[in-house]
Amino acid sequence: MARDRPQRPAGVARGFADHLRLARCTGGQTVTTTTTTTTTATPVTQRAVAVVTGAARGIGAAVALQLARQDFDLVLVDAPSVDAIAGLGYDLGSQDELQEVAALCRALGAEIHVMAADVRDxxxxxxxxxxxxPGRLHAVVSVAGIIGSDAPAWEFSRADLDRDMDTNFHGVANLARVSVPALLHAPHGRGRFVAIVSTAGETGLPRLAGYVSSKHAALGYIRSLAADLGPLGVTANAVLPGSTRTALLQRSARVYDLPDVDAFAPHQRLARILEPSEIAAAVGWLCSPASSAVTGIALRVDGGFVG
Incomplete structure (x- = not known):
């Protein structure tokens, strides 16, 4: 019996090989510029495409490189400015960093588009x-995340909680809303949605109630997404990194007045800080055909986190 496939949503563009849109999103408004290129001399490739948010540095950059090595073309997304989130207290990844990641991926043979976009939008x-x-989007990886305020849980204001939730939970849900209809046009059994969550999605941490709550919410969302998508041939999984050498871990070290990120090493059985490439390797597997029987899991890549 033929499988009824969902209709492509209105507005899905045909232009991955034909144009580059740079969306700059500020205050809820989006301005898009388009650069048209000529492709008559070069056949359009039909490689699978992945969208990666938070791709300017850290785990997101490592995921981009991993997927480029796995012969994905990529749409790389990160915040429009380093201060896109007011009151955060540290810089987000920059567009210059994102362009550097794009150049490295192109050197690996991937076709790359870069977009400045806030995952809250x-x-x-x-x-x-x-x-x-249509049909070329095979993987979507939600990496963008923040640590907002730090305080005892009862001192978190509604605004403090919302700051973490808007990026760490709603950013994942926003991405799923706009990408799942396109993933449903991938060959049956090849669509992948992966969210980078955290070991904080399954435990509690002092002074980080906003971050921890948002990660619990994101993990619950992924599990429900997997339940809905299972019969449709798309998998949804979460990766839970332990302490990984990123700007976010540097922020965590400041929360606890630690001298550097290596002070977290004793909290993992491997007794070392993980590298972003180690997390990316797990994501690469989840985005590959080899993971076709895996959905709805929380894959802990945590070095044996013991709290």
């Missing part, structure tokens, strides 16, 4: 998906 994320021709 659903319309901006939709533009990233619209760059991909």
């Amino acid at each position: 659903e319309a901006a994320l939709a533009l990233a998906v619209e760059l991909v021709e």
Whole structure:
């Protein structure tokens, strides 16, 4: 019996090989510029495409490189400015860093589009998906995340909690809303949605109630997404990194007045800090055909986190 496939949503572009859109999103508004290129001399490739958020540095950059090595073309997304989130207290990844990652991926043979977009802005994320021709989007990886305020749990204001939730939970849900309809057009059994969560998604941490709550919410969302997508041939999984050498871990060290990130090493059985490439290797497997029977899991890549 033929399987009824969902209709492609209106507005899904045909232009991954034909144009580059740079979406700059500020204050909920999106401005898009388009650069048209000529492709008559070069056949359009039909490699699979992945969208990666938080791709300017850390785990997101490592995921981009991993997927480029796995012959994905990529749409790389990160915040439009280092201070896109007010009151954060540290810089987000920059567009210059994102361009550097893009150059490294191109050197590996991947076709790359770069987009400046805030994951809190659903319309901006939709533009990233619209760059991909129908049927070519095989993987979506949500990496963008923050640590907002730090305080005892009862001192978190509604605004403090919302700051973490808007990026760490709603950023994942926004990305799923705009990308799943396109993933449903991938060959049956090949669509992949992966969210980088955290070991904090399954435990409690002092002074980080906003971060911990948002990660629990994101993990619950992924499990429900997997339940909904299972019969449709798309998998959804979460990766839970332990202490990994990133800017976010540097922020964590400041929360606890630690001299450097290596002070977290004793909390993992491997007694060392993980590297972003180690997390990316797990993501690469989840995005590969080899993981076709895996969905709805929380894959702990945590060095044996013991709290």
